Amino acid sequence: MTPTREEFLHFSTGEKALFYVLIALSLAVMAAQIRSRIQLWKTGRPLEPIPNTIRHWVGNLSRYVLGQKSVRASRPRSGAPMHLLIFYGFLALTIATTLLAINTYSPVKFHQGNYYLLFEFTFDTLGLLLLGGLGWAIIRQATTKAPIAKHWSDLGILVLLLLITFNGYLLEAGRIANNPQPWDSWSWVGYAMAKLLPAVSEPGYKALWWFHIVLVMAFFAVIPQLRIRHILLAIATTAQPPERPMGALRTIPMEEVEQTEQVGSKFAKDYSRWHLMSLDACMECGRCTEVCPAWNVGKVLNPKQVVQDARAAMASGEALAPRITEEALWQCTTCNACQEACPVLIRHVDLITDVRRNLVSEGELSGSAAVMLRQTASTKSAWGSPTREREKWMEGREIPLCRDGQPFEFLFWVGCAGATDPAGMKTTQAVADLLKKAGVSFACLGQEEACTGDPARRVGEEFLFQDRATENQSVFERYGVKKIVTACPHCFNSLKNEYGDFGAKLEVYHHTQLLQTLVSKGQLLAAKPDRRTVLHDPCYLTRVNGEVAAPRALVEGMVEPEFAGAKTRCCGAGGGRMWMDEPPEHRPATARMDQLRATGATQIAVACPFCRIMLDTGHQDDSIRLVDLAQLMQEANSDSAPSANMEVS
Ligand code: SF4
Ligand code: SF4
Known part of the structure; x- marks a missing residue:
């Protein structure tokens, strides 16, 4: 005898027909609900163009759906292992049901022999993942507080899925008890249950079967209403998100x-x-x-x-x-x-x-952020500084300017903070000194530089940003700029990810990236500070633009705080918040300073002028030194050794 099993065991033609009608009805209920949601989605703007669609789909589905990238990256207490058990268990049973349906309803019959034995063993085993994950989720739902959603339907759907899965095993046990075969031990979970259960009669087996169908019908009918719908919709959203980089906002035509x-x-x-x-x-x-x-x-x-x-x-x-x-x-x-x-x-x-x-x-923004917008429009500086101030940091230094007409490889883009904030100016000077020391060919725009428009765009003043981008791009064209280096991650992000919509074709580097190259080529030395130093990663460099290695290559022996790299915690300056008032207890910088100080460091290395300003206002401790990585490099590369108590702020 060839190992296999009979589908619809003991079922008459009429019972089979009833099954098909009921399943079709429940699927129709589900489809009608999904259709009404699709009608809502269709009221939106058409999708942004997505090049390389197939590659895009396959890549995203592999990473985010099959690979569960974001779930795996969560901290364990977020319930990631539980979610993985449920996902892979559910996926396995979906594959099993699909294979079974193909065998049953297509002319190709393959559910027999060794394939059948392997099928039974594999999916009996994998189904336990789902049972375990569901049990875990039910306990977690009943015992954990926010941020998990709490609604009776969440518990209800978990119980429904648990019942379906457990009843599937019961059904298998009932079939084995009612119609035993020599190969049943391959269906090892159902086989073990059959040994424990009393004999199952034909009506008893049928009752279990219909109970299973009722549960499955209920599941189909309620999926679109409950948050478990994400098992369907996550596939659709992750397959085809806008291709814009994380740091790029849509340009409104x-x-x-x-x-x-x-x-x-x-x-x-x-x-x-x-x-x-x-x-x-x-x-x-x-x-x-x-x-x-x-x-x-x-x-x-x-x-x-x-x-x-x-x-x-x-x-x-x-x-x-x-x-x-x-x-x-x-x-x-x-x-x-x-x-x-x-x-x-x-x-x-x-x-x-x-x-x-x-x-x-609609004129709904007021206060200091609105002032910042007016300043950006009138002075081309988010800080409202006069244009002539943009060359103040150069005093006492010979800084090449684009208007001098000499050829250069890099435009050193200083940014509003780097040109006018006192601490930012120290970073700017350090970068310029290092570039000169390493023999890099560069020039600055000086008075011809203007705000990139990043704060304006993120506050919501899209067309002020577009004005800035268009004007800056025309300056880049005038001087034939191809490569830019900047010490501001916000300028870096905007120039790199957003200026392309305005015709820019630029290679854009954060200063840490260029300095990393110069260290690796032996043109500059990495710093070895004598203070315990912790690195604070800027959101717009590490998370948004994925640059984690460069800052770490510049200074030896830095310690890592809680929340580092792509998981860094924000200082609170982005999105125009730099220009919005908030009480100290509500400043993200205060919380971030606590995390940085918890490392025992007495020196905090930053790589962003915004972070530096915010962290400086987030503490009152004079023993903590805030310093840009470029300044630590500047000290390491100066002819005289830096003083251990050098004052930098
Ligand atoms: S948006 Fe929804 S799915 Fe995404 S992380 Fe927040 S709660 Fe989770
Ligand atoms: S501040 Fe909060 S809502 Fe805004 S981007 Fe950061 S995590 Fe998201």
Whole structure:
């Protein structure tokens, strides 16, 4: 006898027909609900163009769905192992059911012989992953507090899935007890259960079978209503997210404004179709909230809630603000920690800044951030400094200027903070000295430099940013700029990821990257500070642009704080927050300083002028020295040894 098993054991033709009708009905209920959500998504803007679609799909599906990249990267207490058990167990049983359906309903019959034995053993084993994960999840749901969502339906769906899985094994045990075969031990879980159970009659087996079908029908019918729908939607969102880099915001075409007569998103329908679909894919896991610097210092901004509020606005048609409170919208630092943590790749920063754009266009921004916008427009400096001030840091130094007409390889882009903030100027001077020492061919724009427009764009003043980008790009063209180095990660991000929309074709380097190259070539020495030094990674260098190694290559023996590299915690300056007032107890910089000081370091190395300003206001401890990596390099490469007590601030 060839090992196999009979499908629809003891079932009459009428019973089979009833089964097909009921399953078709439950699938129709599910399809109708999904269709109504698709209608909602279709109210959004068309998708942004996505090149290399197949490669893009396969890559993202492998990384984020099959590889569960974001879930695996979560901290263990976030329930990642539990989620992995459920995912891989569910995937295994879905594959098993699909193979069985192909065998049953296609002319190809392969569910027999050694294949059958291997199939039974493998999927009996893998089903236990699902049972274990579901049991874990049920206990966790019943015992854990926020940020896990708490709703009776979450527990309900877990119990339903547990019942389906357990009843599947019971059904197998019933079949083995009712119709034993010599190869049944390969279905080892059902086989063991059959040994423990009393004999199962034909009606008893059928009752188990129909119970299983009722549970499966209920599952199909409720999936679209509950957050478990992410098992379907995560596949769709992760397959085809906007191809823009994490740090790039969408450039709004002027034609769009003329057509819609508005800027940004007022209603959910103003988001793209992908963004609307992603709202439904949210699994309410709370990973985004757990890492949000604003939420972690007691502010109202809760990125998970932003997604839920936007989803509610999509369903009701009400305006996004105040459905998402304005207070929350302005508290975002655009640090992208939420986005980096999100398993279904939701782009919170897009969601938030697009509403900001609309609010700014309707005159809803006031206070110091509005002053910053006016300053940027009138003086071309976010700090409102006069143009002549941009060359102040050069005093006493011979700095080549583009207008001198000499050829150069790198444009050294100084940035508003690097040109006018006293501490930022020290970094700028250090970088210039190092470039000269290493013999790098460079020049600065001096008075011809202007703000990149990054703070304006992230606050929501899109067209001020576009003015800045267009004008700066024309300056780059005039001087034939091909390579840029800058000590500001915000300028770095904007020039690298956003200026392409304005015709720029630039190689852009953060100063740590260029200095790393110079160290590796032996043109400069890495620093060996005599103080215990901790590195604070800037969001826009490490998380947003993936540069983790370069800062670490410049200074030997630095210690790592809690939350380093791509998981770094924001200082609170991005997204225009630098220009917004907040009480000390609500400053992300205060919390970050506590994490940095917990390492026992007396020196904090930074790589961003914004971080430096914020961290400096986040502590009152004079024994802590704040210093840019470039300054440590400058000391290491100067002819005289630096003083151990050198004052830098
Ligand atoms: S937005 Fe992403 S990280 Fe946040 S709760 Fe939803 S799925 Fe989780
Ligand atoms: S970008 Fe940063 S501040 Fe804004 S919601 Fe996300 S985690 Fe919070």
